[in-house]
Amino acid sequence: GAGVSQSPSNKVTEKGKDVELRCDPISGHTALYWYRQSLGQGLEFLIYFQGNSAPDKSGLPSDRFSAERTGGSVSTLTIQRTQQEDSAVYLCASSLDVYAQYFGPGTRLTVT
Amino acid sequence: DAKTTQPPSMDCAEGRAANLPCNHSTISGNEYVYWYRQIHSQGPQYIIHGLKNNETNEMASLIITEDRKSSTLILPHATLRDTAVYYCIVRNNNDMRFGAGTRLTVKP
Numbered sequence: 001g002a003g004v005s006q007s008p009s010n011k012v013t014e015k016g017k018d019v020e021l022r023c024d025p026i027s028g029h030t031a032l033y034w035y036r037q038s039l040g041q042g043l044e045f046l047i048y049f050q051g052n053s054a055p056d057k058s059g060l061p062s063d064r065f066s067a068e069r070t071g072g073s074v075s076t077l078t079i080q081r082t083q084q085e086d087s088a089v090y091l092c093a094s095s096l097d098v099y100a101q102y103f104g105p106g107t108r109l110t111v112t
Numbered sequence: 113d114a115k116t117t118q119p120p121s122m123d124c125a126e127g128r129a130a131n132l133p134c135n136h137s138t139i140s141g142n143e144y145v146y147w148y149r150q151i152h153s154q155g156p157q158y159i160i161h162g163l164k165n166n167e168t169n170e171m172a173s174l175i176i177t178e179d180r181k182s183s184t185l186i187l188p189h190a191t192l193r194d195t196a197v198y199y200c201i202v203r204n205n206n207d208m209r210f211g212a213g214t215r216l217t218v219k220p
Contacts, residue, residue: 004155035210042199043156043210091155099144103155 004104025094036088121215130187134200149196
């Protein structure tokens with residue numbers, strides 16, 4: 001079946017511009033997560049959505065970062081006024097229960 | 113900070129069992145141990161998880177010590193395609209804290 005998909009796969013943007021990253025979770029998965037991974041580093045938790053509950057935003061590094069999940073399905077991660085330190089791979093994952101998360105291929109963001 | 117400690121790298125001969133250790137001495141009673149792996153340029157892949165008992169699935173086995181302070185992921189017959197970074201994670205609510213992991217290299 002279809003897995004988690006993310007778009008775009010690569011994004012190059014100029015410093016100061018806003019970017020939107022999209023995640024399509026596995027159909028029926030109620031939970032959705034965003035992470036980022038800097039080069040050679042582990043994953044950094046950003047935000048978590050579960051059903052209609054208020055999202056857990058505890059991992060967002062600054063107020064330039066925001067995310068929404070429309071209709072309990074597709075999610076968009078928005079980074080405003082991008083900085084060079086925002087360059088990373090942004091990974092989305094979804095899960096049906098509290099156990100296994102299934103990851104997408106990621107979006108590689110490069111801020112020049 | 114990650115709540116787990118893993119060796120940074122390991123090698124394994126193709127066809128042999130790969131045993132990847134993980135220390136999680138501060139684990140709480142209701143926290144699960146999860147294993148994921150990440151093959152170069154791909155998103156992490158779920159492997160297995162456990163609480164107290166040993167677990168086995170089609171990918172691997174997970175051995176958790178009785179005191180739950182450490183665990184071992186076993187790939188029974190490693191193949192070249194198992195070369196990846198393996199992450200041991202103790203789940204704390206929604207925050208799956210991935211550490212640096214163990215880079216496993218399977219050699220022919």
